[in-house]
Amino acid sequence: MEQNVSGSLNLFVHNSKEVEFTVRGPRFVTFDLEDDHRIRPGSCILDIIFPAPTKVGEIIFRNYYTAWVSILIKGPPSQQPAPVGKQGPSRAVDEEVSPWQLAVPRKVIMPNPHYESGSHDLISISATESSLDWTNLLGMRILLQQPSPVWRTFHIEQISVLKDLPRRLANSNNEESMSEKLSSQTLTALRKSNAPEREGPPPKDFVGLVGYEVQGFLLL
Structure with missing residues (x-):
């Protein structure tokens, strides 16, 4: 599923330039957890695709029963032209020559996945939390996980992507x-x-x- 999105949290983002993007997903995925077979978290992936290489300072969203998130990013292929017939950033995002890289691993947004606390919080993740640079991005992939069987539905909503760092950090x-x-x-x-x-x-x-x-x- 694809959805065109411009930012929606006007109260929080009016002092920063919003970035245009397209959302793909969410789509559910499964993992083999060899270290502990007792825990098999529900997982889904949400892709945020930018129309051109973009600087990102902050991503904001409203949680809905997601226990933790990880963020992967994708930049343009390094010194490699896009294959013939597959031009443009939106197509290049899908190419293996530009792999997804883990930028923010396992950010906990519900202190305890079995209880309500944090289930509807407004979440902000800034570029300062990333181990990788956010200045030339074609896409961001958000991995959402919820290990608790109590919540059958989980996702994030009201997504806004901002070009600048939050004022308090800048x-x-x-x-x-x-x-x-x-x-x-x-x-x-x-x-x-x-x-x-x-x-x-x-x-x-x-x-x-x-x-x-x-x-x-x-x-x-």
Whole structure:
């Protein structure tokens, strides 16, 4: 099944550029688990296909009884032309010359698969959680798994793909550097304004006062 999708979580994505994509699936798959035959999780695959190589910063979706997800990504074939008659990113995604690569393994989105907690949460997965780069993608494959027999139906819905990182992550480095700069400047100013006129090291209670003032200021 294919479905054209543009983002739907306007409340959460209005500050970031949304990426156009097509959804294929979900389709159910089975696995042989040699390590533990007692656990055979229900599994399905959902493919997100982009019309052209795309930078992705974040993917957001609403959970529906999925216990954990893994994300695989696919980029353009490295230095290899597409076969004759199979041009274009949407077809290249299906070629073995550009394999799927595991980017985010087994992200738990239900703390306990047998209970309701997390079953309808809004989930955000950013490029910073990936072991691979998300700057030139043709597709993303989401593997959904639910080992509990309690929930016969599980999927994800309301999918949005955003080009940029979440604001809290994109600004984290700047915020950290500004915080360090503010702390340093404040400490210097307090030392100068409260420094005793006499020569020699300041008294112990002065050092404690400066530390308290800086901490209190940063917490505001």
